[in-house]
Amino acid sequence: MAAHRPNRPQGLGYRTRSAGAPGARDASPVRPDRPLASEQSVLEVLAPGVLSTIQDGGRPNAAHLGxxxxxxxxxxxxxxxxxxxGNPADAPVLEIxxxxxxxxxxxxxxxxxxxxxxxxxxVGEGRPLTPGIAHTLWAGSTVRFERAASADGPDGARAYLALAGGIDVPRVLGSASTCLVGGFGGIDGRALQPGDVLVPARLGDLSAAGRAWRPANRLGLVNASPIRVxxxxxxxxxGMAALSxxxxxxxxxxxxxxxxxxxxxRSTANRSCCLPITRRSAAIPSSP
Incomplete structure (x- = not known):
């Protein structure tokens, strides 16, 4: 092995130096490939909402592991x-x-x-944070969601909050998504709790404020979506009567x-079409 050293003409040895305290080294980031925007929390959870979890694109290739x-x-x-x-396409976000x-x-x-x-x-500014637009949040202000989704609402049951630079959480099996039934991913495998903090994983584009996604580009989404059988x-x-x-x-x-x-x-469920489940047959969960 020694014959392949680029400095093989030189002998191995050590340099002598006088005794004393070691000199200070230049400061460098612990993870230079993922520089944090700040060592402090950016967003602190005061109240968690009904169900707020960290999610990304998921783990589509882990089904063979159950x-x-x-x-x-x-x-x-x-x-x-x-x-x-301007985040990577699979950057973790907050699903609300x-x-x-x-x-x-x-x-x-x-x-x-x-x-x-x-x-x-x-809240501090009384400024609405309209969906589909990037917003600057100023230090010391509070973000509050003033209304809940309902059956008569126009947009469904879930909202997504992306932070410039993504959200810094560990990746488990290739994903940062929270698996509630497994208790892993996201923040300790659970929904948000008071006191949790959200920190960007890397330096984000803080100048993105005002960038907008036009509602006309929503691919014709409508309020009533069909459920296919x-x-x-x-x-x-x-029989077909049961399907009807x-x-x-x-x-x-x-x-x-x-x-x-x-x-x-529903109150008028037709139980005449119910069948017992065959022994040892079970459905495999598709998503937690």
Whole structure:
């Protein structure tokens, strides 16, 4: 091995020096490939909202390990949020469900909000934070979401908050997404709690404020989205009447719904088409 040293004509040895305290070295970042915008928190969680989690593109390649894909439920709004910030396409964002958190701005930063309009406001200024636009948040101000999503709302149940530079959280199995059923990813595998802090993963484009995504580019999204029904293996057993009963009438979303599934109910459910589940047959969760 020694024959391949570029300085092989020189002998190995050491330099003598006088005793004394070691000299100070030049300061350098601990992670030079991901310089933090600040050592302080940028956004501090005062109130968490109904369900606020860190999400990115998910883990689509971990199903063979029994790990659900996770990731942003609304991939379109997730992509626009990072686009407005100039972040990498898969940068982690904050996914806000139904009602938003209350956030204290500890350091001036730039954010983008997309998805459902939950009435985000910069309280100190009385300034509305309109979805689809990048906004500057000034240190000391508070962000509050003044209204909750509803069945009559125009944009759905979820909003996305992207921070310039992304959000600094560990990646597990190639993703920063929170897996609630597994208890990993995001911030300790859970939803936001009071006292949590959101820090940018790298220096972001703080000059992005004012950058906008025009609503006309929303690909014709409408308030009422169809839920498609695919015939299953038991259709011949229960008959077409059961399928007709399934799609007829109104269904209500139950409070037991979560990121894995939306549980529906109605008072006139037809139980004549119910079948027992075959022993040892089970459904594999698709997303937590």
């Amino acid at each position: 790990v659900p894909p996770c990731g942003a439920c609304d991939s379109w709004s997730f992509a626009i949020a990072n686009l407005l910030m 469900t139904l009602a938003g958190p209350e956030l204290l701005v500890r350091e001036t930063c730039t954010i983008a909000l997309t998805g459902s309009d939950l009435g985000a406001t910069s 695919v015939p299953g293996p038991h259709l011949e057993t229960v 009963a399934l799609v007829a009438g109104d269904w209500r979303v139950q409070t037991e719904s979560d990121r894995m599934a939306v549980r529906l109910c």
